[in-house]
Amino acid sequence: MSAVREALDALRLVDHHCHGTVTGxxxxxxxxxxxxxxxxxxxxxxxxxxxxxxxxxxxxxxxxxxxxxxxxxxxxxxxxxGWREVQLRFLRASGADVFCVDTGYSPEPLTTPHEVAEAAGGSAYEVVRLESVAESVRAAGVEPDAYADAFRAAALDAVRRPGVVAVKSVAAYRTGFGLDPARPPDAEITEAARHWLLRGGRLDDPVLVRHLLWTAVDLGLPLQLHTGFGDNDIRLHRADPALLTDWLHLTAGTIPVLLLHCWPYQRQAAYLSAVFEQVYLDVGLTLHHVGPARAGAVLAEALEITPFRKLLYSSDAYGVAEFHHLGALAFRQGLAGLLQERVDADELSLPDALRFARWAGRDNALRIYGLNDD
Structure with a gap:
């Protein structure tokens, strides 16, 4: 086994984006x-x-x-x-001990961040999905001209909960990223809210999604954005993170923007991370879907130009605990093979490879989310 693989196998990962597992x-x-x-x-x-x-x-x-x-x-x-023993085994096998858990999507009962942490023998934090906040504001009842303030207030309340470290948007699903990048004026928000409140359903109005993204900037926490691969509700050509370029210019110097998953746009995401200070990326759920056999190929494309301080690990495990283990295994194996290959070719020193592996698997996430390395 290579020195880099040994180091990655021993590293306690930070899974900066995942979900709970089914409680049954x-x-x-x-x-x-x-x-x-x-x-x-x-x-x-x-x-x-x-x-x-x-x-x-x-x-x-x-x-x-x-x-x-x-x-x-x-x-x-x-x-x-039984599901509890299965969850415990796979979470412990993952070798991750810090989890940032998206609690905004639960069509079926899922384990809470606390339960994830308890099963893993680690710690967990919450990621607030902003579309869910907006939809709760609509459900509670609000006038169109009060929607913008009500959403901001509800979002602030949500991120002030203990243990919240980031917010997330699924704009890629709802509208795609080909949006007007400018902050929408109040009159446009009110008119868009009027139509949405009458129509109901999920938040998919382009003006209100723009308002949501700018509200995320105002909140000041890291923003996770689903990009690329997802279920068939997504229109993949609209989930290319390169479509965010103008918005990233306008939001430069504000909050960290974390591009999740990215496939097949990992090269576009890598470009954005190389030219925008605030952009970071992972390849997330891609790794367990391609499996350890192809994880190195995906990571190789992501790391062609990505600064090593910009790559993070996530499993995006949802529903079944297997993906915690499989995602971690694919990440360790793929990244170790890639870095060791560069060491063997004398393109990278072993000390640098070990340092970069630790950054990607743990330290980058701890820094971005302001977490202690206990």
């Missing part, structure tokens, strides 16, 4: 859809996809099963252990 045992019909960002197709199992194969290869041993255990055996063992 899952049969096949409930488990399989959580493996994939796609819809279920009759006769096609998510176990027969790159992520499904990676789960059977790399997660089965954590459940005391042989590598490549058949799906039926895997699910039977998982059910026999």
């Amino acid at each position: 045992d899952l049969g096949r019909e409930a488990f399989e859809p959580l493996l994939t960002e796609g819809d279920a197709w009759p006769g096609v199992s998510p176990f027969d996809s790159p992520v499904g194969v990676a789960v059977r290869r790399h997660c089965a041993p954590v459940l005391d099963l042989p590598r490549h255990a058949p799906a039926e055996e895997y699910l039977a063992r998982r059910s026999g252990l």
Whole structure:
């Protein structure tokens, strides 16, 4: 095993973006859809996809099963252990001890940040999803001309909760990033709010999404932005982070902007991190979807020009605890292979490689979110 891989395997990771896991045992019909960002197709199992194969290869041993255990055996063992034991095993196996948990999406009951931390034997913090805040303001009832102030007040209340370290937007899903980058005037916000409050539904008005992003700047906390790969609700061509360029010019010198996931736009995200002081990135959920076999290839493209102080680790684990372990394993293996290759080619010294590995896996996130390294 290489020196870089040994160091990364021993490093306690900071998972700067993840979710809770389902609080209940899952049969096949409930488990399989959580493996994939796609819809279920009759006769096609998510176990027969790159992520499904990676789960059977790399997660089965954590459940005391042989590598490549058949799906039926895997699910039977998982059910026999129970969801709490499964969660504990995969969180401990991940080797992460700090988690920033997005609590804004929970169509089913999920573990809380406290429960994630308890299972992992570490600590957890909250990431506030701003679209959820806006939708709670609408649900509570507000007049159009009071919406802007009501949203700002609700967002401030949310980020003042103990343990909140960042905010997040899913603008990529709602409107895409091809927005007018300027802060919208009050009259436009009021008119847009009038239409949205009458229509209802989720926040997907371009003016109100712009207002949300500028409110994030005013809040002063790091802003996480989903970019690139997601489920079929997203329009991928509108989730290219390069579309944020004009907005990033206008917000220079304000808050850290963390581009999540990025695939297939990891090179565009790398460019933004190289030319904008406030931009950082991860490749997030991409790593468990491509699996350890291809993690190095994705990271290689992300790190072609990304400053080493700008790369972070996240699992984006949601619903099933397997992704905590699989994401961490893919990150460690992929980054170690990439850095060691450069060391072996004398393009990088070993001390620098070890330093950069620690930055990406831990120190960058601790610095950006203002967390103590206990």
